[in-house]
Amino acid sequence: MRGCAIAFDIDHTLAIDNKLERIAFLRLLEAVDAEGGAPLGTLDQETTAIDVLLERQRSGAFSIDEAVRRFVVERGVAQAQPFVLRFREIALSLVDEIIVPLPGVSRMLAELREQDVATAALSNGWSPLQQRKAERSGFAGPVLASSDIGAAKPDPRAFTALVETLGLPADRIWYVGDNPHSDVVGAKAAGLRAAWYNAEGRAYPKDLVPPDAQITNICDVIGLIASPVVR
Ligand SMILES: [Mg+2]
Numbered sequence: 001m002r003g004c005a006i007a008f009d010i011d012h013t014l015a016i017d018n019k020l021e022r023i024a025f026l027r028l029l030e031a032v033d034a035e036g037g038a039p040l041g042t043l044d045q046e047t048t049a050i051d052v053l054l055e056r057q058r059s060g061a062f063s064i065d066e067a068v069r070r071f072v073v074e075r076g077v078a079q080a081q082p083f084v085l086r087f088r089e090i091a092l093s094l095v096d097e098i099i100v101p102l103p104g105v106s107r108m109l110a111e112l113r114e115q116d117v118a119t120a121a122l123s124n125g126w127s128p129l130q131q132r133k134a135e136r137s138g139f140a141g142p143v144l145a146s147s148d149i150g151a152a153k154p155d156p157r158a159f160t161a162l163v164e165t166l167g168l169p170a171d172r173i174w175y176v177g178d179n180p181h182s183d184v185v186g187a188k189a190a191g192l193r194a195a196w197y198n199a200e201g202r203a204y205p206k207d208l209v210p211p212d213a214q215i216t217n218i219c220d221v222i223g224l225i226a227s228p229v230v231r
Helices: 020-034 043-058 064-074 081-098 105-114 129-136 156-166 180-189 218-225
Strands: 005-008 118-123 143-145 173-177 193-197 213-215
Touching: 005 156, 005 218, 020 043, 020 064, 020 081, 043 064, 064 081, 081 129, 105 218, 118 129, 118 156, 129 143, 143 156, 156 173, 156 180, 173 180, 173 218, 180 193, 193 218, 213 218
Parallel strands: 005 118, 005 173, 118 143, 173 193, 193 213
Antiparallel strands: none
């Protein structure tokens, strides 16, 4: 049906990223070591520290480049900039090997193309990594990354950028994502229709705005196209 669009979260909705950025930071640690820096602790402690850093970056506290600068400076490296570039190279080089598209995604996207449904992706992360992840998943539409928008999900400004990209009224756009807080609550706050992708059979948090639809199989996205639009 024309006049409706489907937008997607990327991580754990279209693909599993298998902690790609954590691995990129651990690889960067080797380079830090080689340049005279020093790890802060054991591998377990480094992994925990990296996850905390990435969590803050994904929530919009700072950019991925700033995360890399903080990481290397904390480990005794004075010249951070070469590591910023090196981190991006490492992360992008890992995409083909590490990103795994979820089963059914390719078929679902082909069906949407067949039906001429407009699509876009909105992800908390940085370009071009999110772009490459989307491509690896077989996704061919526009990809918006929070670092480019200047706002991260669930901030409604991130979804407003998505609406502008798709050029349709917000209530004619479905947003499909696995995270109740950032995907469902964020999309609803911006006036989109939200479909919660619940592949693991979890209970939806009682204290959050409920989704308009819940799907357990990504191929069920096709059924959303025929859903009546509520105005
Ligand atoms: Mg996700």
